[in-house]
Each structure stands twice: as C-alpha cells, then as structure tokens.
Amino acid sequence: MTNFGSDNAAGVSPQIMEALGAANTGSAQAYGADDVTQRLEERFRDLFETDLAVFPVGTGTAANALALSTLAPAYGVVFCHENAHIEEDECGAPEFYTGGAKLVAIPGSCGRITPETLDQAAQRFRKGFQHHAQPAAVSLSQATEWGTVYTPEELAAISEIAKKHELAVHMDGARFANAVAHLNCSPADLSWRLGVDALSFGATKNGAMAAEAVLFFDKQRAGDFLYRRKRGGHLFSKMRYLSAQLEAYIADDHWLENARHANRMAAMLAEGLEQVPGTRLACPVQANEVFVQFLSEVADRLLEDGFFFHPWPAAGESGYRLVTAFDTSEEEVAALLQTAGRYAGELARRTA
C-alpha cells in the first residue's frame, strides 16, 4: 500500500523516536515536573519570540476542545468554517468541553472564511441579549481542511472583525507547520502578532507519535487550563515523553523541514495531476493536501493498484483527497503520477 490516505497514517520521524529513547533514562518527576517539560516553555518562547504558556496534550481534538473551553463559556458561540475539524470531525468535543457552546458553521470556498462572512455570522447573535448564545470566539484552521493557507493579510482582516465583536481568536494548527512552511514567515508573524490568542500547535500529523501543544500568548488567558486538562483526562503522568516529542519536533527546524518536504510532495503531486487528462484540482494546493476530481475509472484503477486515498464527495463528482506527509517519497509521488497518466491515456485511446 502506498499511503496518500492521511498524514495520520505516517509513522514517527527518526529524530522524534530518538528523543523518546533519550528521555527514557531512569526516573523523572511525574505530571510535568520533569526537566524536559520544565524547559519546554523556554523552547517555545524562543520559537515564538514572546512569553507564552505551553500545555502538552496527546491529541489534536483535545488541544482544540480544551483551548476553546478556556476561551468560550457554556453559553458562548464559536464561529468556524463549516468544514473545520472541530465542526465535522470531533464528534462534538468542543461542545462537550465547553459545556454546550454553540458552533456556528460558516461556508466559504476551499476551507476559508472571510471577514465579511464572519461579520455577518456574528451579527446574528446580539451581545447582551439573554435569548441569544453569546459570541465568544472564532476558530481558524491554518492550514485549512482543504489544503489552503490563509495569508497574513487575510488573517489580520479576520482578526479585526473578531476584535470588533470581542471574539477570542483560536487557531487550529494541526497543520500549522505546513502553513508556516508555505508562507515562509515566522511562527510569531502567523499567530500572536495577528491577534491569535490560543494556538493548537500540532506535531502528530507531521512526525510525532502523539503530541500537540496548546499555546496561550497571554498567560492570563490560560486561566484554568490546568484544571480543565486534568479533568479531561489529558494530564499525562509520564509527561516527559510528550514533552520530548515536542522538544525534538521544534529543535533544529525539524518541524519545518518535515512540513516543507510534505508540502513539496503535495506540490509535485498537484503539478503532475494537472497534466493528467481529465483530472482537475478542486482547490489550490498550498500545504500537504490535494483535492482532485479524477476520471472515475482512473481513480478505481489507482486504488486497485495499491495507492491508498479517500473519496471526498465534497470535492465534487469523483472527488478524492490525497495527503502527503514528512515520509512521503518522491518515488511514491512519481509512481502515482505515472500510473494515473498511463490509465488516463489508455482511457483516452479507448474512448477516441
């Protein structure tokens, strides 16, 4: 099987495996009092060029839901894109963690909301009107669920609308690395400098085993995160192993190199697919996900040949999603392209 199914299907990078081994030396204080965790805040402070609070957790869903529960009250509204992970793929985790806040789904092409659509959505809920759930936060996925990346300018404009409505800004950064790699900017320029209050900084999809960091750029905002994390069952006793993953992940640009590679593989895939007769990209490819419409026979043959990827009806008729990861090889991409090209060619000859 050649995996284009998900970056979650990828393994763990050698550097991170090594860090886990290195952390496994005798005893260490539990629950985050260990040395690795203790220095993690400093590491992230260096990376983001600002003081911040860091909370390691094990899954992206936990990161998102816990962050939102800190930013939005039970009677709050969280605005997000209609295909956001928090809206579509977390079985109601944000609702659970916030105690029943309302997710309001905003449509938008290729995974992006706009200042206008956010403004419109927020206006539906009147501040101070007791019958209405109260606008509390906006959650932005960067990179988006459709493999696109918000530009800093787009984010700044959305952030301004958020301020106007007194919304906290959460960023679902399960693929934050891919966005930074795409924009070639600093992490700071893509987060707190644009008004992001809390960032779910993902590592799992990009080479870690199971590690995400929730970052609050204003420590006050972190508030009672400690208790919420424990209460959610997300305080790991042997936390050094989470922290070691995160430390290795951000050391020596490992995270960016992984993301750059995955992005490059996706770009190569996209360029190649555009040459395949009958194949159409559904969205611009800016991160590590490629949404395409194949000729259905071509897709069927690729799947039969052991290329693994998911049907994606929302991408249109005969739509599919292909995902690359830090460990996707050029050979794998080339093989898929070659095979697709061959089948498309055969098909053209047959129907000619």
Added chain:
Amino acid sequence: MTNFGSDNAAGVSPQIMEALGAANTGSAQAYGADDVTQRLEERFRDLFETDLAVFPVGTGTAANALALSTLAPAYGVVFCHENAHIEEDECGAPEFYTGGAKLVAIPGSCGRITPETLDQAAQRFRKGFQHHAQPAAVSLSQATEWGTVYTPEELAAISEIAKKHELAVHMDGARFANAVAHLNCSPADLSWRLGVDALSFGATKNGAMAAEAVLFFDKQRAGDFLYRRKRGGHLFSKMRYLSAQLEAYIADDHWLENARHANRMAAMLAEGLEQVPGTRLACPVQANEVFVQFLSEVADRLLEDGFFFHPWPAAGESGYRLVTAFDTSEEEVAALLQTAGRYAGELARRTA
C-alpha cells in the same frame, strides 16, 4: 535521587520501548484500523478467557472517567472509597464525563469499602424517587490507593450488594497487575467472574509510556464508548503506538513480572522498615505501595540524603508513602533501609 515517589516517575520498560520501535515501520491505518490494534481484542480475549471489548486510551483518568460515563447517567450516583483516585485525584473527571453524576465517598480502613458500608450508602438514595440522584455504579480500586488488595471473596460479597442495588461494577485497575500478582490468580478470576462490568486495565504505572485499556466484559455495555472516547479527545490518530504498548505489556507475562518485581520490592521495603525502631506501617503491604509513619527526624534525613517520597498526612503523624516500580532495584531498597536504620539508631542513642 532515588525514586520512591511514584510508579509514575518510573521510565518505560525495554520490552515496551522495543515494541514502539517495532511498530514504527512505515504507514499504517489511523484511528485503530491498524494491524496491532486489530489483533488487540484477541490478545485480551486470550488473557481474560472471555469475549470482551477493548478500548486503548492514554491515561488512567481517561479510562476511569470514560468507563464510568458509560455505566452511569448524569443523574446517577457512583459509590467509591473516600480515597479513590476518581474521588480525590482526578479534579472531577468522572463528574465531567458523566455530565454531573454524584460521587459518594465511603470511608473504610486502608482503602477498602465493605459490603456493609456500600449497602448503607446505597440505601440513602431511593430508586425511582425523583428527588434523589439514582444509584448507578460502584467503583472499586484494585489494588487500592492504600496498597492493599481486595480478596476475591471480599469482591464477591461487594458485587452481590451491587447486584442487589442494580449497580454496575467498575474496577479501577491502575494497579490491577499488582493485585493479580499478589493474589496469584487469573485476571478472569479477579474481574468478570466476580461481576466486574468494566475494568480500567492500567499499564502506565507498570512499565508502559502512556497506555491504558478500558475493557467491557459484556460488549453490549460498551454501548456508545466509541463516541464518548472521540468526544473526550481520547481517540489517538496513530493508535498503533498505544496498542503496541498494550500488546507488549501483556505478552509473555511481562505485565505480571513487572508487577511481581514491584510487589517484591515493596514487601522487602516493608519488612525492613518494620525492623527500624520507631517506624510503623499504616496498612498491610500487598501491592507496590508502603505507607509508614517514620520518626520525623528519620524521614527528614532520608529526604535530605536523596531518597524521594511523599508525605502522607492521612497515614497519621509523620506519615509517608513510598512506592516501588518495575524498575526499583534491590540495591535502592537496601540503601534506604540501611540509611533509615542508621538514622533511627543514632537517634535512639542520642535520646537514650
């Protein structure tokens, strides 16, 4: 630092580290569709000699809270010992996951409740009386938080009372291995054969990195666990790494050997401490925890000398808890005993 502070401060056993490496070969289906997870149920079925449902999660708190949320409704009552982990050390996780069920704390010596105290507690809540929260489950810690172990006979008697009140039986088995090792019985004889409905089968404290399995012995009872787990953020995308830990943990009696070793170290510690003048055990030592009252000067000197363990006021004046783990060495135990003996002796001479 010589660690007697917690079994959570221990590292990961070589066997489990190796299993993690072995699982790290290329891509694998995410969210539990991988091979290791797929065969996990069979492995546990063999171990427990019955059909069952297995759900890997990352922390003991998650295992307990999720299991209880499946067994008790929001308006339910969960009975437990007043020092149960779910009552004292999880920051309200069971209340959170159940949607506000009531934990009713039952006193009892050395961490154990009795059929009588459970019966009494359950009678306070009238079935069908709308003003009362409704009796739903009992949670038993095996081994207990006080390093003791319920005998199968004790459990059978409690289980009978549970049936009388139509209570589901949950077992917090964060240290289930130590209990099985102590009793030298089969896992089945200590769980479903005694009426246990759901077991939080712990591995983390006994050599894993972060892995616990929630077991339901009646698959029907597992009900909607799938959704609750995802919603709690406890569905790991790269689940193979959790499952690999669990598989290695129960393979070749690794879990029992680890537990037997830890128990032996605790027994050695206890026997030795009983010889130290002025030192008194607060509870029988049946698993891997030792609760003692030291002469306060002796305790202070031990801590200064780099032996690490926690004060435990509930164990009485100058009370402390010492915990052994799979990686505690005889030398470490001997060193502590020798040092304690020396200080106690000096003290005796001085005060003589």
Added chain:
Amino acid sequence: MTNFGSDNAAGVSPQIMEALGAANTGSAQAYGADDVTQRLEERFRDLFETDLAVFPVGTGTAANALALSTLAPAYGVVFCHENAHIEEDECGAPEFYTGGAKLVAIPGSCGRITPETLDQAAQRFRKGFQHHAQPAAVSLSQATEWGTVYTPEELAAISEIAKKHELAVHMDGARFANAVAHLNCSPADLSWRLGVDALSFGATKNGAMAAEAVLFFDKQRAGDFLYRRKRGGHLFSKMRYLSAQLEAYIADDHWLENARHANRMAAMLAEGLEQVPGTRLACPVQANEVFVQFLSEVADRLLEDGFFFHPWPAAGESGYRLVTAFDTSEEEVAALLQTAGRYAGELARRTA
C-alpha cells in the same frame, strides 16, 4: 400601548385565572401527587386519543430542552430549521440539557424544512462513524416561527425521512393550538399519528400564566424524564397550580377557541395589510403571526402612535413581526389597519 409585540405579552385568560383560584383550597400533596396532576394524564389521553406520559413544566424552553435531552444523547445531532426557537432563542438550552448535542440548522422558506433538506443534512453525519456526532432527532416547530403551518402531508413526508435515519421526532408546539386551529384536525392527527415521539404542548402563549406540558406518546421513551426535570429545577413543588392551568386550558375547547381567535385576528390583520399600499406580506399567514414589510415611514408612524411590534430584519427591508393573541380585539386590529392605511395614503399623496 396596543400590543402586537408578542403573544407572551398577553395576560392570563379568565378561565385559567379562575382555575388557579379553584385550585387554591387548602393543602394538597406536593410535587405532583395532588389530585389535579393525578388526573391530568387522563385528560390528555382523552384529548390525544392515546396512552401517553404528561410532564408539566413552567416554560417552553424547559419543555423543548428537556424533551430533546430525553431523545438525543450528548454526542447526538438534532436537526431543526435555522430559525427554530431552540436554535435561535434559547441561549443554548438544548445544548445544555443534552450535555452538548449539536444543533444543525436547516434553511427553508417561511420556517419550514422539507424532506429533502432534512435528508441532505442527515447524510452529512455518518451513522457509526466515530468522528461524527450521531444523528438523533429532528425538531419541528408547529406552527413555525414564521407563522406558517406544516400540513399533515408535509409532516408525514418529513417523518418518513426521520425514520429512514432513525431520528426521533420532536415537535415544538409552543403554538400547537394555532396549528390545530388552522388545520381543523385532531391533535392526534397532527402528532403521534404522524410519527411525533415527543410534543412540547404550549399553553403560556395562548392564555396560560406559565404552563407547558411535555408529552411522550410512547411512555417508554419518557425514560428518565423525571430525573432530568428535577435536576433541571423544573419540578414544581406546588404543582397543582401548573396542572390546574393545563386542565383548564384543554377543557371545553378553551385552548382551541383562544387559538382560533388569535388566528382570526392575524388573518384579519393580514388581509387588511395587503390592501395598504406599499405593504407586503413576507410569508403566508396561517397562525397568529404576521410578517410584513411596511414602507418605513408607515412603520415609524405606527410605532409612534402606540402600536407595539418588533422590527424583523430577516423579513426583508423594513420588515416587522406582528403577533396576535387570544386577547387581541377586532378593534385593535381595525385601529392598526386604519392608521396604516391613512399614513400610507398620506405618503402616496405627498410623493405623487
């Protein structure tokens, strides 16, 4: 002030006031063990021609949220119209009571969803797929929030789709009386015979002081409503006064007469407004609510003259909502029509 603002601004009908007085004779068992409450089930059984369970509560929000919490699990999805009261006007009560279920808002003209739009919405959530919140219920407002009424045929078709997706059917009947009055059918024909599982049977808007009944047509489905009601603080100690309102409400067709009157007033208002130059109805008027677009100057003058009604931007430019109640008089309607006609006429002459 002449009230067209809300049927909630109306008072209590003489018959219901009288019933409250009649109930106030000495002591009576608390919490529903009184005589009035005891015979309430029989009264409703007669009215609905079937066995059922009846639970009096004090507000419509409580009725809806409690009913839905019985029909949908915390990880469930409740489908409803995008302008449903539960979606827009209850500050997240259904989310609170269900423990965080997801409300999915379906657009549709004049407050109605269709079998097709429900089918489409339900398909977004895959049954058994752990990442997705699970389809659980559909909530239909009858009459709708836009003053329209579903026909039995429309409801039957929606109900069929609900069955296909295994959705429980809830009906928000805050204005059920107005719907029955409009269709001139039996309550049974508009509820359980069409597959409705639970009905929030409203009385407050139609002449009661504060009384709604939650009806379950399959007593099994009522399940744990008792505990949920108490836990929500909605079990009234002196319940006889709630029950007395409900009993008087459904006695001697009082509820239908009130509704027929309110509907007639709305129809008279609508017919008259259609004659007013520049005034446009936004939706057909089938119950007791009239949505209109006035010439803005006409609206301003009416409000200045002491006619009270709310702006309703969703009804279009210069949109307003006018509501009639059991106590709206023909004189009040005539006065408004005459005044509106006069101002519109003046305006026409001025601009001619």
Added chain:
Amino acid sequence: MTNFGSDNAAGVSPQIMEALGAANTGSAQAYGADDVTQRLEERFRDLFETDLAVFPVGTGTAANALALSTLAPAYGVVFCHENAHIEEDECGAPEFYTGGAKLVAIPGSCGRITPETLDQAAQRFRKGFQHHAQPAAVSLSQATEWGTVYTPEELAAISEIAKKHELAVHMDGARFANAVAHLNCSPADLSWRLGVDALSFGATKNGAMAAEAVLFFDKQRAGDFLYRRKRGGHLFSKMRYLSAQLEAYIADDHWLENARHANRMAAMLAEGLEQVPGTRLACPVQANEVFVQFLSEVADRLLEDGFFFHPWPAAGESGYRLVTAFDTSEEEVAALLQTAGRYAGELARRTA
C-alpha cells in the same frame, strides 16, 4: 387530612393570590421588561438596605443550582451540610448546572456545619494543585433542613473560614423568612453583612405559588446569571406573574408575618409534644419544622386519624418530621397534640 407533611403542601396566601389577579390587566412586556419586574430590584434594595441584583425564578432548586453555577466553576468544590437540600434532594441539580462541580458533604448535628468542620473539609482540597477539584463555595441553609437556625455569630465565624479559603458564600434561604422571624433581625444582618454573596430567597414554601428570587449583593458577582437562567429554561416569558408574587410577598411584612405564624405553630407543636409521654424532640425547634421520635404506636394512630406527616429515619428510631406553614391553624396543632396525648396516655395505661 390535616397537613403537617410539608410547607410545600400549603396553598397560596390570599395576598399573593390577589397580587396575581392585580397583575393580570391587559398586556405587559415579556421576559421581565414589565413594570412589576422593573421595580422589583428597588423593592429588594429597600428590604436589604443595599444595592443588589434580583432574578426571579420558579423553584428553589433552580435558585440554588443557578446561584451555585455562578459562584463555582465546573472544576470547583461546593461545601455543604450532608443533609443540605442541594446534596440530598435535588437529584444532582447543582452538579448539572455547574457542569460537574463536586459537592462535599459535611456532617454536623441538627443540620449545621461549624467553622471547624468547614475548615477541615476545605483543607482536603489543595488550591492550585491540578489533581484536586478547587474549593469554590460554601452553601449554608438558613433555616437548616433540621429546623434549626444559625445565629449571626455562627455565620460570621463560618464566613471567616470561607474567606480564608476564598470560598464564595451561598445561602439556601428556602426558609430564610423563618430564620429572620426567629432571630428577629434585619435581612441585611443575616446576609450580606455576614459575607453572604448570593441568597436563594424563598417564597414558595411560605405563601407564594411558585416564586423564588436569587439575590447577588455584589452585582459583579451576578456575572452571566442572565444567560445561565435562560439556558436553564428559567426565564419566564410572562415574568410579571412571578414578580407580582415576590412583590406582594415582601410588601407590608407579609413574608415575616407568614413566617412568624408558621414558627409559632411549630413552637406550639414542639412544646406540646414535649409533654406527650414517650415523645422526644430530635433537634431544637427554631423555625417551622419539628423532628420528633414518637412511640411508634402513637405515630401510627395519628397517621390513621388523618394527620399527615413523613417518617424521618435520620431523626432516630420511630422518627418523624412535622412541618407547619403560614396556613397551619392553632386548632390543627391543638388537635394533633390532644390526639397524641390521648394515644400516649392509653398506651401508658395499657402497658402499666
């Protein structure tokens, strides 16, 4: 039936019935924008001699649970007497409204906790320790569930301990009137001047139909009560009828006269019962509840003769609770005493 079963079994006082009628004049703004509700804050300000926020709700359970949800976070601990209404009789309403806060039940004779027992209980939960639920509030029932009344001095001492642990102070005043009547002090002296932050000011048990007011003495503390109330389904659309009850209740000392009468009846009952051979009071009678141990034959005969009251096992062998209300008559009390005396006398003769 002569009712000594509950003050909830009493009817509505003539003054309050009259106020309901007086409020029923034509239309009035909904949801609290009516005149009666608008002036309610001023009325309560006068009564309590301080600025405050007033929120009418329909039940005592709602008042308590909503107040506590404003004072305690989901991960908080609420301390209360083990027989507090919130702990024993609300089916988990406080847990539901707070999102799973922990109620910690403190034992204490005749319904009262002490500064010492509160201090002890609070110390079990370490502030800032992430494993522990966090101490948040103490809830005091005044009068207590055992018919006793805390003195201002006792409350001041408890309040001091609350401050020490940074606990908000909630008072369950379902029978606040009876406590004020007993102590003959001002409402202010028994609430905010002693450090009470929020008071559930009960009216239902003392002559209202269904009306309680939640008072916050620091308006800031009221915080988001508005949204929580709506979300709980406790915002009444025709709120004037709740407010009218409350207004009439506190006008012209009506509430105190009702309470004084009920207290006097209880005192008369208690004094009389002390003369009945074999009858023993379980607690001092300071409000409108009498807990007694009857000779069991005497109790049986009274119940047979149509006197209604509840067995109360917690009051000891053959223990019962007798409650008086604003409408209990001297004749009823005298009849019970006479009958009890007669049966006790007969019994004495028989066994002599």
